[in-house]
Structures are given as structure tokens and as C-alpha cells.
């Protein structure tokens with residue numbers, strides 16, 4: 238189950254791919270560490286994006302429809318009837334494809350600012366026969382063009398963004414008044430000692446400092462906005478899910 242069954246919830250080959258990538262990137266990260274200059278997405282080896290996709294796919298396969306979406310009030314019913322969904326920072330698009338398969342009446346648009354990932358996502362949609370209700374576009378989290386979404390989902394990417402507050406404001410503008418924003422992120426304890434274990438060491442500290450943090454640093458945003466939110470920074474249990482509904486006060490776009 239760990240090495241060979243790709244749909245198993247404990248399939249770990251993506252973690253080995255990520256470790257390979259971390260070792261390969263050591264010199265690159267060491268070079269920018271003293272200055273905090275950061276490393277843009279485009280400078281990572283292509284293997285990194287495949288590794289990320291392979292690492293997260295089993296979690297999405299086993300949890301996304303059965304546990305995460307069903308935990309949100311009325312969202313599954315809406316998706317069954319036919320909803321409009323954005324998967325922002327979709328990477329290789331596994332989350333988009335899994336949702337599109339489960340909810341054929343709904344439309345899913347995957348956005349990512351990394352062109353090569355968008356190409357992979359579109360190829361995965363073709364392989365899995367969901368081109369009729371999916372679309373993949375190159376766009377940033379603050380600049381994707383469509384509006385009136387019933388659901389906007391961010392899977393393991395809000396903490397990668399240089400301006401998470403700007404992305405949040407854009408999400409609000411793009412949602413219908415009763416729409417929902419789902420954020421899936423690694424969970425971190427507020428207490429450092431609770432994160433001092435193998436999962437915390439690899440998933441949170443090595444990955445955070447080797448990949449996520451250097452990417453945030455490359456964005457031109459106010460220093461205060463670069464801090465990862467407390468809940469997304471360093472916890473050892475697998476995932477935290479947050480949902481924000483459109484019932485919150487909305488600010489008009491200018």
C-alpha cells in the first residue's frame with residue numbers, strides 16, 4: 238500500500254520524490270538563505286511539480302469528496318445540482334479532476350500561474366474523460382477573470398502565495414453572495430514542541446523552508462503579508478480545512 242497502490246491513503250512515493258527534489262535543491266536554497274531572496278516557482282526542477290502532485294493525489298482521492306466537501310453545509314447538494322467551481326493553484330489538477338468526475342453537472346475551472354502545470358492538468362482531464370466539465374487556465378490567485386462562483390477551493394497553496402490577503406480579497410469578489418471558499422492546508426500546532434516529530438520535520442520544516450517559504454519571498458508584497466497564517470505554518474497532523482461562506486460582509490471591487 239505504501240509503495241505500489243497509488244490510490245491507497247498511505248501511498249508514499251510522492252514523499253520520496255519530494256525528498257529527492259529537496260536534496261537536489263540544496264545548493265539553490267543554501268544560496269538564497271542568507272539574504273532571504275527566495276526562489277521563484279519557475280526556477281524549481283520540473284520534478285518538483287510532479288512530486289507535489291504525486292504526494293497530494295492519494296489524500297484527494299480518499300478525502301476530497303467523502304470527507305472535505307461533505308463537511309461543508311449544502312455544498313455537495315449544490316454540486317450535484319450543478320455549480321460553478323474554481324480550483325485556484327490547481328497545479329497538476331488532480332483535485333479538479335476528482336471533483337469533476339464526482340459531480341458531472343458542475344463546471345470546474347482550474348487556475349494556476351505555472352504554465353507547465355496547467356498543461357499537465359489539462360492532460361490529466363483528457364486522460365480521465367472530464368474535458369466536458371473542466372477548463373484549465375493560466376491565471377494568478379489575484380487575477381483569475383471569472384466571477385459568480387458557488388465554490389472556490391484552494392488546495393495546499395494559500396501558504397505559497399506572496400500576498401494571501403490580496404488573494405482572499407479576490408476570492409470574495411469572485412464568489413456569489415452565498416458562495417463558499419474552501420481552504421485545505423497542512424495543520425500546525427501553535428506549540429513548537431507538538432511539531433517536533435518526523436511528519437513535522439519533513440512536511441512542515443523541510444518542505445516549508447525548502448519550497449514554500451522561498452517562493453513567498455519572491456513576491457513583491459508588504460513584509461507583513463509574507464508571514465504564513467498561524468494555522469498553516471507547522472503542524473504535524475495531515476490537513477486543516479477551513480470554509481468561509483459568503484454570508485460574511487462583502488466589500489465591493491473598485
Ligand SMILES: C[S@@+](CC[C@H](N)C(=O)[O-])C[C@H]1O[C@@H](n2cnc3c(N)ncnc32)[C@H](O)[C@@H]1O
Nearest residue numbers: 293326327328349350351377378392393394397
Ligand atoms: C503546493 S502546490 C499545490 C498544487 C495543487 N493544488 C495540489 O494540491 O496538488 C501550490 C500551487 O500553487 C500555485 N501558485 C502559487 N502561487 C500562486 C499564485 N499567486 N497564483 C496562482 N497559482 C499559484 C503553484 O504554481 C502550485 O501549483
